[in-house]
Amino acid sequence: MLKRAKCGKTLPLLAAVESKESWQDVLSIYFKTCSHLKNVYTPTNKELLHGLSKMPSSWSTSLFYYEIIKKGCGIERPDRKIVLEVLHRYKVLHNFNGIQRILNEDVSSEGLEGAQSALLLASYTNMWEKSLEIVARHPSILASSTNRRSVINTLCNAGHWEKALRVLRANGRDLPPGMIRPIVKRLSLEQNHQRALELVALSFAQGYTLSPNLLSGLLFTLRETNHWETALELAHAQGFFSLPRSAAKKSVSTLNQLIQCLYESDPYYQFTTEEIFNDIVSRSNPKDVVYRSSTKKKQFRCLSPSEISGKYNGILSCIAHQYAKVASIPRWYSKGVSSIVSSQYADTLYVIIDTNILIQCASKNLPLEHFYHHIKKSIRVLKSTR
Structure with missing residues (x-):
């Protein structure tokens, strides 16, 4: 069925390429049709965007943009939607020379409104040189916090x-969390952790408080500087362990960093390696036991599994609950598993549940009890083969 415009008329270019699958055919038909209809019919954005969507490479995108849109159709300044789509394709395909050419030729930075549009496109394509060039021409553009954050x-x-x-300091020395967050994150990635912590401290000294976004940018530094316990405490205070489902799905990156903090955690962090070694060696001399116990305040000992479990289980259960929200797994699945184990087979059998069962439950919204019959049949088979 032919695609039609709102007015009810068939769009000629869409009609011409309706049955064509090859991008070469689409390019050829657009070129011929635009040449015949030049100065008679101007293609709509819908037609041009459809043609662009058929171009698989940076080279074919350039051919369509310059040979069809600009030359064939005679459009000197394409619509912003067209420019944005081409920039997006160049960005994905890493054609930075193409991005630079479009920003120089087809994006006007004249006037404050034009400068804001150009800045938006430069930020979208990560062309930092162009962003600074626009700021140098229009310093007043930094008065907007949105533009400043974009740069x-x-x-x-x-x-x-x-x-x-x-x-950031061009408009004063104010350091709001939303502005310093990308700087803190970059400092963390470059292992400049001391500078990152100092910048956050300066922000706090100005009366600002920690925000969830700033914490997510600071987690790597806290982890690498052995402040993993502080990171987990701050995450708990910011509500990362009690997020609603929609927010949890948007915070997977932060949750992953919190898991990394747990990996870096050390229950014996208050002891140095030298202290542990000296303490163990000193115990080999029983004559010093009485003197050592009376004079030494801090003695090393291995923690029991129950102590380790008590230290981390609260955090692990909270994070597991957040990942369950991300994966859209209802809470009563875990209850169903525990009821099988505790009520019937806890003393004689390890219950191993196939991942496919959980996937079926989640995708079809079935209770785990739906599979009880099949599980029990499998258990009888296992018992008979013992």
Whole structure:
């Protein structure tokens, strides 16, 4: 069925390529049709975007943009939607020269409104040089916190955190958490943890408080500087362990970092390796036991499994619950598993549940009890083969 415009008329270019699958055929038909209809019919954005969607590579996208849209159709300044789509394709295909050419030729930065549009596109494509060029021409553009944050993000993504700091301080020395977050994250990635902590401390000294976004950018530094316990406490205070389902799905990256904090955790962190070694060696001399116990305040001992479990189970259960929300697994599945084990087979059998069963439950919204009969049949088979 032919695609139609709102007015009820068939769009000629969509009709011409309706049955064509090859991008070469689409390119050829667009070129011929636009040449015949030049100065008679101007293709709509819908037609041009449809043609662009058929181009699989950076080269074919360039052919369509310059040979069809600009030359064949005679459109000197394509619509912003067209430009944004081409920039997106170039960005995905890593054609940075193409991005630079479009920003220079087809994106006007004249006037404040034009500068804001150009800044948006430069930030979207991570062209930090273009962003700084626009700021140099229109310094007043940084009066907007949105524009300032956009420039800072672009610079930090490119690794230029020092330039980002200069942009941040161009309008005063205010350090709100939303502005310093990308700088803190970049400093963390570059292992400049001391500078990251100092920047956060300066923000707190100005009266600002920790925000969830700033914490997510700071977690790597806290983990690498052995402040994993602080990271987990702050995450709990910020509500990361009690997020609603929609928020949990958006915070997977932060939850993953909290898991990494647990991996880095050390229940014996208050002891140095030398202290542990000396303590163990000193116990080999029983004559010193009385003196050692009376003078030494801190003695090393291995923690029991129950102590380790008590230390981490609260955090692990909270994080597991958040991942269950992310995976959309209802809470009563875990209750169903525990009831099988505790009520019938806890003393004689390990129950192993196939992942496929849980997937079926989650995808078809079935209770775990739906599989009880099959599980019991499998158990009888297992017993008969003992």
